[in-house]
Amino acid sequence: MKSSHNDHRFTQKRLKTKPVLIVLSILLLGNLLWFIAWMIPNGGASGSSEEVASVAGEKITREEWMVAMEEQYGRDTLLELVNSKVMETAAEKYEIDISDQEIDLELALIRSAQDNTETQVQSLNRDMQRQKMRAQLILDKVLTKDVVVEDEQIQTFYEKNQALYNIPTTYRTSLIVLQSESEAKETMNELEGGSSFDVLARERSVDVSSASLGGDIGFISKGQENVDAAIVEAASDLKAEQWSSPFELSDGRYGIVYAQDIAEGQSFSYKDVKDHIRRELALEQLPQSVSPEVFWKEFDTEWFYGE
Known part of the structure; x- marks a missing residue:
């Protein structure tokens, strides 16, 4: 398949901006997961009446706090947990492996692509960042496993956009x-x-x-x-x-x-990024973006919030 000049410009922009969008969702939902996980160990029945704050002498209990957190963030947090489990199940079924090197590459591209004027965000626990990136890579690999991209396309894109992979x-x-x-x-x-x-x-x-x-x-x-x-x-x-x-x-x-x-800065060779480029070019051939929810039925997924 031959790509026009405009196609390459569009794909280059996507390769730069997609990691930023991923990291924004990582930072938002990841921090919520950490925060709620931190509260759970002390949130049992014995501590439900524990006072966490007071206003004019009237106490606010841990139970009230947890209920408010669940109402405000519960759906998104559960969705994140469910989708992570769905992707791990998909990886097992489709025999998909994700290496530490692949995650390292994606995170390096995030650092390189991030525009601080648009993504001023709080720092994130590294383990949770890597976990989210792993789930994203599983999804991308499942979606593109049967999409054909010629080596010539990959080589051409690398040569025209090599600067993307020389990360300061x-x-x-x-x-x-x-x-x-x-x-x-x-x-x-x-x-x-x-x-x-x-x-x-x-x-x-x-x-x-x-x-x-x-x-x-x-x-x-x-x-x-x-x-x-x-x-x-x-x-x-x-x-x-x-x-x-x-x-x-x-x-x-x-x-x-x-x-x-x-x-520290890194320079990635063609061999290092070949699979990454192939996957991104394959994603461009899909008719629309797909989220992990598309696999819920396949893996008999149910959750508290219903449809």
Whole structure:
């Protein structure tokens, strides 16, 4: 099958943006799963009347809290659990294997593709991120197992888009922006005195969008057009879990950067990404996107919320 120039541009855009959409769902539902799992061990009958808060002397019990959580998030959380189990069952039936290397590649592409202006999100437990990515890969492999993509197509796409697979070192970064050098120095003193970076970002940072997330600006890397070069330069001098000294931003304000995590740059060869590209090109041939729910009937799936 021959692809036109426009087809390649469309697929390239999809390869860049699809991981971002995946990670958004990972972050939203994954954090909910972790939060509810954290509450369950203490949520038995013996602790149902435990007081978790009070207002004007009137207590709020753990049971009330759990009921409110179930009503607000229960359906989405259960859906995530069911779909994860459905995909594991599908992997067993169709003899699909997912390697750690495949998951590593997808997560590296997420870091490379993420646009911090659109995806300022809270950090996520790595194990849960990998679990969600595994389920997505199982789904994609099941859907594309019978789709034919010629090696020539894969090679051509790789040669035209090789830059996608030369992934720079990325820094998971938080930022506090202050109006003046004196404010930055004062904030620095509070950090050195033991204050939380997250709390200070919420209280002091004048960058509203990141302040609301405890300063989190996502993954950044050198050459990223939508990030002040001074921020990347400051982050690149840090080790994981270190913060920088105050530095001047291009607009005259001052910043302090915290490196949550650092992912060293990687270059993936054609052999490394061949299966990934084949799968993505195969997905482009499907008439519509498919979710794990399409397999519920096949695996006799029932759940609390009914149809």
